[in-house]
Each structure stands twice: as C-alpha cells, then as structure tokens.
Amino acid sequence: MSAPYDDHRRQLELILRAWGMPAINAAVTADIMAWADLHGIDSHGLSMIPGYDERRQTGKMVMSAQPKVVVDRAVAALIDGGGGLGHFSSYTAMNMAIAKARTMGVGIVGVRNSAHFGACGYYAKMAADAGFIGMVTTSASGIQVAPTFGAEAKYGTDPIAFAAPGRDGEPFLLDMATTTVAAGRIRNKANEGVPTPDGWVVDRDGNPSNDPLIASKGGFLTPLGGTAESSSYKGYGLAAMVNILSSALSGATMVTDPMHTRNPGTMGIGHFFLAIDTGLFRDPADFRRDVVDFTDSLRATRPADPARPVMVAGDPERRNAARRKQEGIPVGVNLLAKVKGIAEASGAEWVLG
Amino acid sequence: MSAPYDDHRRQLELILRAWGMPAINAAVTADIMAWADLHGIDSHGLSMIPGYDERRQTGKMVMSAQPKVVVDRAVAALIDGGGGLGHFSSYTAMNMAIAKARTMGVGIVGVRNSAHFGACGYYAKMAADAGFIGMVTTSASGIQVAPTFGAEAKYGTDPIAFAAPGRDGEPFLLDMATTTVAAGRIRNKANEGVPTPDGWVVDRDGNPSNDPLIASKGGFLTPLGGTAESSSYKGYGLAAMVNILSSALSGATMVTDPMHTRNPGTMGIGHFFLAIDTGLFRDPADFRRDVVDFTDSLRATRPADPARPVMVAGDPERRNAARRKQEGIPVGVNLLAKVKGIAEASGAEWVLG
Numbered sequence: 001m002s003a004p005y006d007d008h009r010r011q012l013e014l015i016l017r018a019w020g021m022p023a024i025n026a027a028v029t030a031d032i033m034a035w036a037d038l039h040g041i042d043s044h045g046l047s048m049i050p051g052y053d054e055r056r057q058t059g060k061m062v063m064s065a066q067p068k069v070v071v072d073r074a075v076a077a078l079i080d081g082g083g084g085l086g087h088f089s090s091y092t093a094m095n096m097a098i099a100k101a102r103t104m105g106v107g108i109v110g111v112r113n114s115a116h117f118g119a120c121g122y123y124a125k126m127a128a129d130a131g132f133i134g135m136v137t138t139s140a141s142g143i144q145v146a147p148t149f150g151a152e153a154k155y156g157t158d159p160i161a162f163a164a165p166g167r168d169g170e171p172f173l174l175d176m177a178t179t180t181v182a183a184g185r186i187r188n189k190a191n192e193g194v195p196t197p198d199g200w201v202v203d204r205d206g207n208p209s210n211d212p213l214i215a216s217k218g219g220f221l222t223p224l225g226g227t228a229e230s231s232s233y234k235g236y237g238l239a240a241m242v243n244i245l246s247s248a249l250s251g252a253t254m255v256t257d258p259m260h261t262r263n264p265g266t267m268g269i270g271h272f273f274l275a276i277d278t279g280l281f282r283d284p285a286d287f288r289r290d291v292v293d294f295t296d297s298l299r300a301t302r303p304a305d306p307a308r309p310v311m312v313a314g315d316p317e318r319r320n321a322a323r324r325k326q327e328g329i330p331v332g333v334n335l336l337a338k339v340k341g342i343a344e345a346s347g348a349e350w351v352l353g
Numbered sequence: 354m355s356a357p358y359d360d361h362r363r364q365l366e367l368i369l370r371a372w373g374m375p376a377i378n379a380a381v382t383a384d385i386m387a388w389a390d391l392h393g394i395d396s397h398g399l400s401m402i403p404g405y406d407e408r409r410q411t412g413k414m415v416m417s418a419q420p421k422v423v424v425d426r427a428v429a430a431l432i433d434g435g436g437g438l439g440h441f442s443s444y445t446a447m448n449m450a451i452a453k454a455r456t457m458g459v460g461i462v463g464v465r466n467s468a469h470f471g472a473c474g475y476y477a478k479m480a481a482d483a484g485f486i487g488m489v490t491t492s493a494s495g496i497q498v499a500p501t502f503g504a505e506a507k508y509g510t511d512p513i514a515f516a517a518p519g520r521d522g523e524p525f526l527l528d529m530a531t532t533t534v535a536a537g538r539i540r541n542k543a544n545e546g547v548p549t550p551d552g553w554v555v556d557r558d559g560n561p562s563n564d565p566l567i568a569s570k571g572g573f574l575t576p577l578g579g580t581a582e583s584s585s586y587k588g589y590g591l592a593a594m595v596n597i598l599s600s601a602l603s604g605a606t607m608v609t610d611p612m613h614t615r616n617p618g619t620m621g622i623g624h625f626f627l628a629i630d631t632g633l634f635r636d637p638a639d640f641r642r643d644v645v646d647f648t649d650s651l652r653a654t655r656p657a658d659p660a661r662p663v664m665v666a667g668d669p670e671r672r673n674a675a676r677r678k679q680e681g682i683p684v685g686v687n688l689l690a691k692v693k694g695i696a697e698a699s700g701a702e703w704v705l706g
Contacts, residue, residue, distance in 0.1 A: 071633070071634050073458055073633070074457065074458070075428055075457055075458050075459045076458045076459065076633045076634070078633070078634040104427065104428055104457075105426055105427075105428050105429045105461070106428045106429065106459050106461055108458070108459055108629065108633065110633070110634050112634075133597070133598070133602070146654070147651055147654050147663045148663065148664075149654075149656055149657055149658070149661045149662065149663045149664070150654040150655065150656060150657065150663045151654075151655045151656060151657040152654045152655040154650065154651055154654050162590075162591075162594040162597075164594070164597045164601070172593065172594070172597065174587075174590035174591070174593070174594060176584070176586075176587040176590060176591075180578070180583055180584055181583070181584055197580075197582050197583060198551060199552075199579075199583055200583065202657070205657060206655075206656070206657025206658075207657060224577060224578060224584060224587055224588075225533070225577060225578070225579075226552075226578075226579070226583055227550075228661075229550050230533055230534070230550060230552055230553065230579055231529070231533055231534055231577060233529075233664075233666070234527075234529040234577055235577075236666075237515075237527035237529060237666040238515075238527070238529075240525065240527070240647070240648070240651065240665065240666060241515040241517070241525070241527060241666075243647060244486070244515075244517045244525065244644060244647070245486070247643070248517070248631075248640050248643040248644050248647065249486070249629070249631065249633065249634065249640065250634055250635075251634060251635045251639070254643050254646065254647045255647075256646065256647050256650035256651065257646070276461065276602070278601075278602065280424075280426070280429045280431070280461065280463070280602065281424050281429070281431040281463050281602060281603055281604060282603075282604045286604065287601050287602065290600070290601040290607050291597060291601050293607065293609065293610070294593070294596060294597070294601065294607045294608075294609050295593070297507065297609035298500055298507055298593065298609065301499070301500050301502075301503040301504075301505045301507050302503065302504045302505040302559075303502055303503060303504060303559070304499075304502055304503065304504040304555070304558060304559025304560060305502070305559075308502045308581075309502065310500050310501065310502045310503045311501075311502070311586075312593065313586070313589075313590040313593060313594075
C-alpha cells in the first residue's frame with residue numbers, strides 16, 4: 001500500500017491526537033514523523049507507532065506532556081520534556097537555538113526528561129533552512145552496541161546529525177548512527193537469507209560474525225569502522241561523545257546508569273541542539289557560495305561506476321522524497337495492519353487506505 | 354635512539370627559533386609537537402620537521418607570523434594566522450574560545466590563513482583541562498581520499514577532535530581522522546610486506562584493493578566505514594562537515610578550490626575551535642561525575658579477549674605518555690639524521706643525542 005503524503009501525515013496526527021497529545025504538539029510531531037517516511041527514513045516514521053503505543057500504555061511516555069524551559073541564558077537554554085515523546089520538545093529546542101544564534105551568533109539548547117525524537121536530521125535541517133549550521137545528538141534507549149574489544153552491549157546507535165545551508169532547498173545534511181549499520185539493514189540481510197558483510201556484527205563473545213540473526217543469539221552491533229583494525233574506536237568514540245553532549249550536559253540519565261529507561265514514569269532521554277550563525281566571520285552569502293561550490297565539486301567526482309554517481313549527504317534522502325511525493329509513501333501490509341489496530345483501539349479515525 | 358622528553362622538546366624549540374619563529378610562539382609550538390610525540394602520535398611531532406622545513410623554504414609558511422584577531426564578538430572570534438604554522442594561532446584560538454565560554458557559556462573561534470597545526474586533540478584537551486567541552490576541526494592540505502563511489506581524491510584526512518573533563522588528568526579525548534586509517538598505518542603494512550585489510554584503500558579506478566602500495570599507483574584512502582556497504586558515507590560526510598566548519602565558516606580556502614594550497618605565499622588552511630561550559634545547565638561537578646561513571650562503566654565492559662581490555666578515547670595515548678616519560682621518546686635513525694641535517698643547516702644547536 002502507498003498513500004499520498006498528506007494522508008500519511010494526517011493518519012499520524014489522528015493517532016497522536018487520539019492518544020491525548022495536544023493539537024499543536026501532534027501537528028508538529030506528525031510533520032516530523034511524516035518527513036522521515038517521505039525521505040525514506042522508514043525506521044523513524046509510521047513504523048515507530050507500535051513502539052510508541054507500548055511505551056505510552058506502560059507509562060514510559062506522557063502523551064499530554066508540554067516542554068518547559070527550565071534554564072534560559074543568552075546563548076543557551078535547557079528544556080524539560082515532561083517525559084513526553086521528544087519531537088515537539090526538540091522542535092522547540094532547535095527553534096530556540098536558532099533564535100539565540102540569530103542574536104548572539106551561537107545557540108545551544110539541551111533537552112532532558114524526553115523520549116524518542118525521531119530522525120535526528122530533521123532538527124539539523126531546521127537550522128540549515130533558517131540559514132544556520134546545525135548539530136544535533138541524542139542518547140538512545142536501546143542498548144545493543146559492544147564497544148571496541150568488548151563482549152557486552154553498553155550503548156545504542158547514538159546518532160549525530162550536522163547540516164549547513166547551501167543551494168536553496170538542498171542543504172548539506174548528514175544524519176548518521178555511530179554504528180557500522182542500523183539494525184534494520186541487518187534484518188534486511190536476514191530476510192534475504194544472506195550473511196552480513198564482515199564487520200557489521202559480533203557474537204555474544206565479541207568475536208566477528210556474519211550471522212544476520214546474531215542479535216537473537218546474544219550478539220551485538222559494532223561501532224562505525226566495524227573492527228578494531230579498521231578503527232571502530234572512532235565510531236565508539238563518537239557514540240561516547242554523543243552521550244556526553246546529550247545526557248551529561250543536560251542532566252538526562254546516562255546510558256550506563258543501571259536505572260537508564262527503568263526509572264518509573266519516564267525514559268530519561270537527553271538531546272543536544274547547536275546552531276551557529278554562518279555570518280559569524282564573513283558574509284553569509286560567501287559561506288553559502290563556498291558550500292555550494294564545495295558540494296558541487298564533490299558531486300562531480302569521477303565515479304568508480306557511472307551508474308552510481310558520487311553524492312553529498314542529504315542527496316539520497318531528497319531523491320527518495322521526490323519519488324515518494326509522486327508515488328506516495330509505501331507501508332508494508334503487516335505494519336499497516338498493526339497500526340490500523342492501534343488506531344482503532346485508541347479511537348482514531350482511519351484514513352490510510 | 355630515545356631521548357628524554359625535555360631534550361626532545363628543547364630540540365624542537367631550537368629548530369623553530371632558528372627558523373625565525375618568535376620566542377613565545379616557538380615555546381608553545383614545541384610544547385604541542387612534543388606532546389604529540391610523548392603521547393605516541395608520532396605523525397604530528399618531530400616527524401613533521403622535514404615537511405615544515407620544505408614549506409618554510411618555498412615560502413608556503415611564514416615562520417615569523419603573528420596571529421591577529423580580525424573579528425571579536427561576545428561568543429566568537431576570528432584569527433588570521435598570517436600564513437604561519439598553525440600551532441600558536443590555534444593555541445591562542447582555543448584559549449579565546451575557553452575565555453568566551455567562561456563568560457558566555459559558549460565560545461567559537463575560527464582561524465584562517467593558517468597551515469598545519471599538529472595534533473587536533475591537543476586543542477580539544479586544552480578545553481577539557483580548563484573544565485570545558487572542546488571540539489576542534491581542521492582542513493587539510495594533502496588531497497588523498499576518494500568520496501564514497503568515487504575514483505578520484507577530493508579531500509584529506511580531515512580530523513575532528515572532541516574532549517570533555519572527567520577524572521583529573523584523564524579527560525575523554527577523541528582525536529580521529531575521518532578516514533578508515535591514516536596513511537602511516539598503510540605504510541606500516543607495506544613495510545611488513547602484508548596486504549591491507551579490506552576497506553582500507555581503493556585503486557585508481559575506485560575499486561577495492563588490498564595493496565599497501567596502492568597510493569604510489571594512483572590509489573586512494575577511504576572514508577571511515579571503508580566501503581559503501583559498510584557506511585563509508587558516514588566518514589565521507591564527517592569529512593565534508595569538517596571542511597565546512599574549518600574553511601567555509603572562517604573563510605579559508607576550500608579543499609576543492611583549484612587554488613587550494615597553491616595560492617602564492619600561504620597554505621590557506623582553516624581551523625575551528627568550540628568550547629562549551631559544562632555548567633551551562635547544571636553543577637559542573639555533576640557533569641564530571643557523570644562522565645567519570647560513564648567512562649568507568651565503558652572500561653568495565655566484559656572484554657572479548659582479557660588481554661585487550663576495553664578502553665575509552667584518550668586512554669591509549671595516556672598509556673603511551675606514561676611509558677615514554679620513563680623510557681624517553683624514540684626517534685628512528687633515518688628521521689633523526691634528516692632532522693639533524695635540517696637543524697645544522699638552519700644553525701640550531703643539536704641536543705638530541
């Protein structure tokens with residue numbers, strides 16, 4: 001089933017409203033989730049509804065939560081997410097960071113007492129769309145990555161996103177998990193019945209594995225780099241820094257805290273948002289021209305295979321969005337049925353085919 | 354040959370002074386270069402002297418340069434490096450960023466018209482030692498990395514460093530090139546006569562290679578991740594962001610500019626320094642306690658091999674420094690002879706064995 005973007009987005013909003021989320025918060029959250037699906041980031045849109053429903057029902061997320069600004073300084077602010085889903089708090093946070101950067105040149109906003117906030121890149125892109133450099137990190141709830149040399153999972157996929165304005169509508173936009181690959185890509189290999197490439201996973205003893213089902217046998221994801229020899233300490237180090245920025249700075253629960261996500265009532269997730277004025281030191285138009293020339297030059301790199309041109313961060317997602325705007329957003333049969341059941345159970349109108 | 358740290362540092366200072374570097378600048382630059390050698394980052398200390406000597410003699414670096422503050426705002430400043438070696442400008446820049454963060458909560462200082470600045474991590478560590486979060490990036494002069502899907506080098510090893518204060522004298526300190534490995538590690542494989550692991554290099558057509566001598570045959574380094582399948586777009590994207598922060602923000606020459614490092618007189622390298630107050634939102638002591646607990650928990654991860662414990666970014670370098678403080682800093686015979694010749698030619702006293 002493929003649905004037009006507007007229906008897809010509307011369905012998300014209807015479910016969030018039925019769950020008791022205030023209207024404005026639900027509209028923004030649906031925007032952000034539908035943006036992810038439109039851009040091919042399927043792991044962070046509609047597919048999250050079953051997980052959100054479970055956390056909502058077990059009291060891990062407060063759907064009526066309103067973000068509250070608890071620290072406000074010239075260049076920085078801290079938001080308490082009230083134990084709610086992270087999207088609206090994060091949207092508010094990046095808007096505040098941009099406003100501060102507009103006045104002061106730089107803005108940093110932290111969020112604590114939050115939950116899953118969807119696609120990291122959305123918030124970095126907000127900064128770029130407003131003409132600013134953006135940087136975003138978040139801590140994670142799932143613990144599934146073994147540090148370099150480790151035989152035990154200690155942290156999550158811990159993403160980091162960067163964005164910068166270039167040509168209108170085509171910002172540089174890097175949104176990356178700090179693991180070699182996300183769990184979804186390993187699941188795809190399992191579905192295809194083929195082994196995972198070297199470096200994607202390790203078994204329960206920390207030894208290299210090519211088994212796409214290794215997670216169900218106690219195995220782990222690897223940090224970006226894959227193996228110690230190919231510098232997985234870099235992905236591991238980036239993940240550690242993501243936790244320091246997202247949680248230690250804001251006062252959210254550290255992922256290694258035994259009570260992480262186990263405190264009653266909230267997930268305790270933390271986020272970090274940074275906006276930098278591109279006109280700090282020079283005419284912002286010169287900054288943009290440099291980014292445009294730079295990224296155009298990268299795209300013009302001689303390709304190893306003419307069928308696979310060199311791209312720049314943000315290009316693949318924009319390509320997906322252009323296609324899905326035409327063809328609609330595809331949703332698998334199983335997921336659709338599951339979400340439909342959740343919508344019905346919560347009394348939300350069903351508009352998705 | 355191994356020399357005590359003090360002699361090693363002194364020799365560096367003597368050469369820099371003989372090259373016409375002002376006394377304070379030479380003392381700081383020698384500190385930073387000797388720090389790299391002491392910590393096992395051999396690629397960024399004494400081994401740079403021959404390269405610096407060549408650039409100095411061809412007028413690409415002005416040894417008498419003094420950094421000049423050309424923009425100064427509450428939270429940000431821009432330094433013109435005067436075409437000099439980057440260490441002293443960068444030391445000044447991070448000190449300014451820290452001072453601004455102390456007053457305002459955040460500080461950003463850019464440097465343009467600079468050259469090689471040594472080990473990225475030194476400057477990030479300056480922030481952590483002062484109790485701040487540090488982030489540092491620099492553009493590169495050497496163009497040796499092919500973007501994902503590319504068969505042409507478009508940028509350099511483009512490092513990024515992050516640091517955060519934890520236990521006294523043990524900051525979290527990540528200093529990473531955004532390539533899978535540095536050229537030095539490939540050279541080591543060639544010296545041992547063994548192939549490079551999958552993903553380290555590609556040949557001149559962008560195809561996977563295991564030839565440690567591939568660079569001499571037109572091949573390239575790969576972005577962190579190694580292959581498209583194992584997410585090299587992440588290393589490539591980080592490198593692009595490093596260039597945006599280091600060069601587009603400060604107004605240095607972009608690496609893809611045809612005149613990059615070819616403009617008469619200067620290298621045109623740019624750097625980026627960010628300091629963030631750890632007490633932005635909470636008691637800095639609580640931040641530090643969280644970082645200490647977090648990094649201790651990571652170190653306590655069950656190891657795959659008890660002989661190789663899990664470490665945290667900064668640990669391996671501190672281990673090297675502890676050993677080299679005792680045993681001295683080793684310098685290879687060939688490098689020593691080359692540096693001795695350079696010292697003699699420039700009239701510098703020779704104190705290194």
